């Protein structure tokens with residue numbers, strides 16, 4: 382399967398949750414891993430501690446606003462920059478259930494797969510979504526429903542190779558398998 | 559269908575006769591790299607896997623370079639974890655302070671990477687080694703952990719963009735100006751998921767140090783990797799630095815590229831990337847009066863001996879402006895020693911610069927030159943994201959060593975010519 386055919390990407394994550402309902406926290410294009418988690422915190426190895434600084438340099442109110450299950454929405458090239466896996470880890474640890482973007486930077490994309498942070502590429506959904514909108518993602522049906530505009534967006538699943546990694550619960554479990 | 563350089567290496571390493579873009583493969587790695595930020599996370603993952611040893615103790619490189627010499631207790635703990643892991647697993651390529659250099663300057667210099675290798679590194683600038691005709695790409699810590707167990711990595715075969723470099727660059731234009739120009743042209747996601755393949759008769763005018771700088775910043779255009787066609791200059795570099803067997807891959811005549819872009823090097827002007835993305839570029843003649851507080855000359859992008867020589871040429875007999883701190887960081891111990899022997903340190907110190915031991919340091923806002931609120935730096939590093947070098951309201955302007963050194967003298971962003979009258 383060619384990457385361009387894969388317009389929408391879906392990832393279940395380690396937990397076998399098929400549905401996510403949450404409110405949108407929306408950001409722009411080129412959200413880099415330095416703003417997701419600044420390098421000055423990268424010597425912290427406790428993920429809960431790291432999560433206290435998630436998005437700090439771009440949105441100092443993120444940590445106080447985010448609620449468990451919320452959905453982060455970004456524009457193009459989400460997660461660009463450094464390869465730090467701390468970025469998807471921090472987002473996941475902060476309570477975000479899923480990230481939807483127009484496109485993802487490639488290292489962020491593979492890191493998310495490898496650690497089990499659900500990510501979905503869906504430009505149309507991103508275009509329409511506003512801060513605070515309520516979204517419901519149904520991975521089994523392959524849909525995103527936006528309660529605010531009552532629109533449904535279709536998602537196409539990952540190729541089998543990647544789905545196998547996800548089903549194993551991440552890359553490390555997969556290679557053990 | 560013909561294959562590109564990248565596709566040929568991926569085919570060889572995955573045991574396929576032919577690979578095509580979009581194919582998902584599992585490939586054998588020749589080197590797995592990690593640093594003091596990413597390796598500790600990988601080591602923890604590795605330990606969870608419950609295996610006894612690594613796939614090959616000679617094919618793993620651990621370089622503590624980001625916060626070293628350890629800036630605080632937490633950083634010291636991270637490096638301690640790496641050191642102990644290296645000992646326990648008998649990893650041959652762990653680089654202690656004193657041998658350490660910035661990873662992407664160090665590995666080619668000691669010959670650990672060569673043409674035809676497949677390299678993955680838990681650091682985004684691992685793409686640097688493409689300059690030697692290797693496939694090398696940045697991955698995450700879990701990828702690194704898995705590769706340390708299995709010796710393999712999953713990859714999607716990328717589409718390719720061909721950059722045909724022609725012409726001879728003018729005097730003060732080097733690798734940094736060329737790559738900033740290209741990123742300005744195609745954007746920070748202009749090569750997203752793709753390989754950037756550099757070729758053309760303009761290559762003969764580029765030193766290896768120029769090419770290292772170009773390949774280093776392929777990731778800043780979103781690329782999976784950047785790769786250069788191997789020529790005599792490359793072969794000479796390889797022979798001088800490495801004893802490993804190597805293999806040169808040439809693209810097939812009918813290889814497919816999604817785009818072919820001609821870059822006339824003779825037309826490129828000294829270029830600066832303004833905050834806060836590397837594609838926000840302006841040529842030096844478009845820039846007026848931007849006062850600065852700090853200059854950093856170093857990093858995996860521009861901390862090599864060629865960069866040091868250019869900086870010294872400009873700083874010789876001059877003084878750093880009274881409003882500026884100029885910090886110079888040769889990228890490896892070997893480069894440091896070369897600077898010392900060539901008398902470059904005399905020039906730097908007499909000009910009023912501070913010279914540091916090799917470290918990433920300020921490049922990622924780690925230590926050794928953090929910016930305060932409202933401060934501006936001209937830096938030869940590769941990222942100018944918000945807060946990259948310190949306070950969220952500080953600014954980083956990316957430029958060549960020539961512009962950086964000239965700006966240190968004048969106290970504002972300046973062309974090299976303006977101080978070399």
Ligand code: SF4
Nearest residue numbers: 683857858918921922
């Ligand atoms: S010098 Fe900067 S870009 Fe290069 S490896 Fe170090 S932190 Fe990363």
